[in-house]
Amino acid sequence: MSGPLSDIRVIETGTLLAGPFCGQLLGDHGAEVIKIEDPGRGDPMRQWGRERPYGKSLWWPVVARNKKSVTCNLRREEGQELVRRLVARADVLVENFRPGTLERWGLGFEELRALNPGLVMVRVTGYGQNGPYAPRAGFGSIGEAMGGIRHITGEPDRPPSRTGVSLGDALAGTMAAYGAVMALHARTRTGTGQIVDSALYEAVLAYMESLLPEWEVGGYRRERTGPVLPNVAPSNVYPTADGAAVLIAANQDTVFRRLAEVMDRTDLADDPKYATHTARGAHQGELDDLISAWTASHDAHTLLGALHTAGVPAGKTFTAADMLTDPHFAAREAIVRLPHPDFGEIPMQNVVPKLSATPGAVRWAGPGLGAHNDEIYGDLLGLTRAEREKLTADGVI
Structure with missing residues (x-):
């Protein structure tokens, strides 16, 4: 293990993208990230981004890199007890369920910090933990719309467009990781943890520059302008002659x-x-x-x-093909290649930012479902093989 967070253990219970992207960033910089997945199904990201001819996700190896996968049914009392035991030995818990879900399972912040006063709970949701919209389901696209980026993205004569990547999820995950590191730093002074509340729409809003005062003070509403930066030229x-x-x-x-x-x-x-x-x-x-x-x-x-x-x-304007053959990408090691059981070798973006003394690293691609059950439940929690086999037979892990 290397990186500035190599002494930090993270329990990740989120699914899809925003919460797991937070876990990816923390893992990139050395944190031990234990990803909890539903037995049998796993994170839906295992099925997203399918590409022929492989029939398997090419997204999963990236978003789940550096993580240890364990299975656990959080809806079962036995599974909830396993989470409590893991949290007692962890520094950070990342979750992106709707507000109140963990509380219904007896895994709310008050219950968990009674077991571990230093726990940092990172909560990633569409609208935050309070407010009239908090109970709503929220995906990244909705956060992008509410946060303002959708209205100003695209050509002026067409409907609002997406940016081509899951920007809202990535921004919320980045802010969540940023908040986790700040909360861990604060813990060195106070000795206690806290909640990091990262809302998708607020993460997008944070990047909207002077959008609000331009409207209220200046009477100017930003609109879609395509590739042009209005009033800034050229x-x-x-x-070009060759079509670039x-x-x-x-x-x-x-x-x-x-x-x-x-x-x-x-x-x-x-x-x-x-x-x-x-x-x-x-x-x-x-x-x-x-x-x-x-x-x-x-x-x-x-x-x-x-x-x-x-x-x-x-x-x-670079495509993936350009990136994979560009000398500057190579000199900076911006792309790393990893062995993979299905693909032989897989390229992906390297860790950012680069730290001179304690650099992060991509140590392995996203693991198989439950690949680390024996290591975590056996070595870390001390469950015997018989206990693990019974939990498996009962559908808990």
């Missing part, structure tokens, strides 16, 4: 002058319509047309080489 996606899409962000005055020099159009930097940030924003459309006509006459490789040499921020 900052857009531009075509290149982003160019040259909206600062000095950077725009460098772009104009690369285009061999230094006159643009002196033109009153484009000479200042405000002027370029006011003539954004026509400036983008000028730049598009220029980029369309060059292939992406030549274009990007000239822009980078001139110090103009620019980049190709």
Whole structure:
């Protein structure tokens, strides 16, 4: 075990994405994450993201990496007792059930901190632990809508769009992990744990920049603008002769002058319509047309080489294929490859951020269902083989 959290034990009872993503982040940085799954079915993420020809989830190995899988029926009294015994030996409990679910099972915070006063309980839900919407079911997409990101994502003449990934879940999971680490730090001073309440919609809202004061104070409502950053130009996606899409962000005055020099159009930097940030924003459309006509006459490789040499921020829109062959990704070890029993080898994103003295690591891909039952229930809790076999026969584990 390595990483800054290598002395921390986490019990993860959440399913699908937001709670498990929190567990993934903690595990990436060394925490021992014991994932509790329903016997027989496991986390639904084991079935999500199926890709031919494998017929198995290619998402599960990523979101469950570094975790130890044990099975436990939380609806059974015997299963609830196993959780209590695990929590007594843990630092963090991660859950993303609807508010009140753990309380109905006798696993609420008050009951558990009586067993372990230092317990940090991380609760990830759609709407938080209180308020009129708290009892509602909440998925990431609904949190994205309520938090504001959906309304401003997509093209202006089309309905709101998703970003292509489960952004709401990832943000809520990230905030949950952030909260867990803060609560653990506070515990070093107080000696006691606390609840971390991470709501999907609030995690999204936290990233919405100046959306609220723009509306209330400035009377401006953000809308969908596609790839354009309104009134900030040039900052857009531009075509190339070989069909690629290149982003160019040259909206600062000095950077725009460098772009104009690369285009061999230094006159643009002196033109009153484009000479200042405000002027370029006011003539954004026509400036983008000028730049598009220029980029369309060059292939992406030549274009990007000239822009980078001139110090103009620019980049190709990467696909997975680009990432897997890019020298910078390789030099930074941004992608790691792991052995896998079904796929032979599987690539996935490496741990972020990078720590110089206590780096995290991806130690193994998502495990099989109940792969660590003997280690956790036998070695950690001390259950005999006969006791484990009886719990298995009774459908508890």
